[in-house]
Amino acid sequence: MIVLEHVNKVYDNGFHALKNINLQFKRGEITVLIGPSGCGKSTLMKLVNALNTPSSGKVLINGKNVSELNPVELRRNIGYVIQSVGLFPHMNISKNAGVVPRLKKWDKDKIEQKVNELLDMVGLDYKIYGTRYPSELSGGQQQRVGVVRALAADPDIILMDEPFSALDPISREQLQDELIRLQQELHKTIIFVTHDMDEAIKIADTIVLMKDGEVIQTGKPDTILRHPANDYVRNFIGSNRLQNENTYEIPLVDEVMITNPVMAFPGRGLAEAIKMMEMKRVDSLLIVDRNRQLKGAVSIYRVLDQYGEEGMTVADVMQPVRYSVAPGSTLPEAIEIMDNHQLSNLPVVDSNNQFLGLITRGSVVKHLAQIYPAMVPPLPNGEDE
Ligand SMILES: Nc1ncnc2c1ncn2[C@@H]1O[C@H](COP(=O)(O)OP(=O)(O)OP(=O)(O)O)[C@@H](O)[C@H]1O
Ligand SMILES: [Mg+2]
Known part of the structure; x- marks a missing residue:
């Protein structure tokens, strides 16, 4: 010194x-x-x-x-x-x-x-x-x-x-x-x-x-x-x-999305799907095939509603994914879609229907928490020094 x-x-x-x-x-x-x-x-x-x-x-x-x-x-x-x-x-x-x-x-x-x-x-x-x-x-x-x-x-x-x-x-x-x-x-x-x-x-x-x-x-x-x-x-x-x-840089969905969300293959049985959601504490599953092509989504309510005969798979009850964003979209675009359609999450899917990741409320909060210190002015009296 x-x-x-x-x-x-x-x-x-x-x-x-x-x-x-x-x-x-x-x-x-x-x-x-x-x-x-x-x-x-x-x-x-x-x-x-x-x-x-x-x-x-x-x-x-x-x-x-x-x-x-x-x-x-x-x-x-x-x-x-x-x-x-x-x-x-x-x-x-x-x-x-x-x-x-x-x-x-x-x-x-x-x-x-x-x-x-x-x-x-x-x-x-x-x-x-x-x-x-x-x-x-x-x-x-x-x-x-x-x-x-x-x-x-x-x-x-x-x-x-x-x-x-x-x-x-x-x-x-x-x-x-x-x-x-x-x-x-x-x-x-x-x-x-x-x-x-x-x-x-x-x-x-x-x-x-x-x-x-x-x-x-x-x-x-x-x-x-x-x-x-x-x-x-x-x-x-x-x-x-x-x-x-x-000017703070507007984040892209690519930086915000989680890349390992809870996914299931179409052939999963309904009991398995319920167990998975229970274990991972989520209320929906994204259904992807082995090439990570997005096939659909099921919610816990949908599965419980349709829960019946043995041999039924998530493919039988899943619904098409209506809303998604392309990689390179901005976070505000994604949030607007989620807001307008009352979605708790939003998949990021490329032009080949490849599932890249998922924007969730949690991932948004986490990202904002990371950039937040850079967005607010430092504390007065040099407390940040
Ligand atoms: N030996 C010296 N006797 C009298 N004055 C001096 C002497 N050396 C430097 N000065 C004066 O002191 C001042 C500061 O000089 P200094 O060399 O520290 O400046 P500087 O900030 O490094 O400038 P520069 O960016 O041009 O290198 C200048 O006005 C210079 O003329
Ligand atoms: Mg000098």
């Missing part, structure tokens, strides 16, 4: 770059610093690896004041990716990636193994790229090596200052995806600087929005989108995105 307490930074020329910053960077999370050029993102980030010192206030890493730690040692234990990548031009890719582990005097084999593994993880075959020089790689590939270099010594903390900003949109998306994937495996504490709100929303666990050396709002991407603190944040997010984020 990294904590900033009442941090101010006044540069030698008198410029007040950070104003009373109080922040926590949670362990194992990606925190994204975002804000316009010159707002102090890099200044803030460099406090963590002691490339900058606060003019007042404290920076604590796991409870220890950074100013009391050996800065060289500290930097070796914190991965750092800078925008310009900064690979050493005279070292091949493997050597570049292994710089920090070498400084830490790791065993040669261990370094090689780690570097190869990480290059593979970011999609660079070490057999091809390991012996190349930075100038022989594309910008995106160099960025990947920059990320590998920051990860190589297995630091708990990684600082990434606009690491992907020089990339074309496609490479950028790819690297974002890779970062998310890597993070799922590695659970590093990552501070990531960007100008790009889409990037922030995509990768952040927590977003810190800055302006003129101050923190304007901190929160999960979803919280910031739903509850921008002021017009500045609203502008920064862009009103487009706000609208998109608030």
Whole structure:
């Protein structure tokens, strides 16, 4: 955990770059610093690896004041990716990636193994790229090596200052995806600087929005989108995105239906059918053949009503299924049919009369309960944080 307490930074020329910053960077999370050029993102980030010192206030890493730690040692234990990548031009890719582990005097084999593994993880075959020089790689590939270099010594903390900003949109998306994937495996504490709100929303666990050396709002991407603190944040997010984020997607019957409802073959005897309904606590059965073709339905009342001579099967008493929906229909369409015809359930059947699943009142409630948290605003007073 990294904590900033009442941090101010006044540069030698008198410029007040950070104003009373109080922040926590949670362990194992990606925190994204975002804000316009010159707002102090890099200044803030460099406090963590002691490339900058606060003019007042404290920076604590796991409870220890950074100013009391050996800065060289500290930097070796914190991965750092800078925008310009900064690979050493005279070292091949493997050597570049292994710089920090070498400084830490790791065993040669261990370094090689780690570097190869990480290059593979970011999609660079070490057999091809390991012996190349930075100038022989594309910008995106160099960025990947920059990320590998920051990860190589297995630091708990990684600082990434606009690491992907020089990339074309496609490479950028790819690297974002890779970062998310890597993070799922590695659970590093990552501070990531960007100008790009889409990037922030995509990768952040927590977003810190800055302006003129101050923190304007901190929160999960979803919280910031739903509850921008002021017009500045609203502008920064862009009103487009706000609208998109608030339209909740209409569920399809395919997501809501239960796929293993109580079914019976047409040859079942009536006593068996009653027993089945009793055991499964349902009041009707859908009758399907071995190819899951929907043949009909029987209710318990119908079976009891017709219950007579031995040898009668459900096929003898079943009724055709009058109402069904096709896959891809929306839940509101299904609910409307159920409502209009007083149905307790509704089969989902494709154009070949194949029975796919059943919308029941229970399945609707269950689905709504799942999406409900996403539809309601979070509790006030940060109770959802
Ligand atoms: N060494 C320095 N001396 C004086 N002022 C500085 C120094 N370094 C940065 N600044 C000023 O501090 C402010 C914050 O700079 P910083 O590099 O932290 O911004 P940033 O948010 O990272 O911007 P960008 O998005 O452009 O990288 C800027 O106005 C900058 O000019
Ligand atoms: Mg910067």
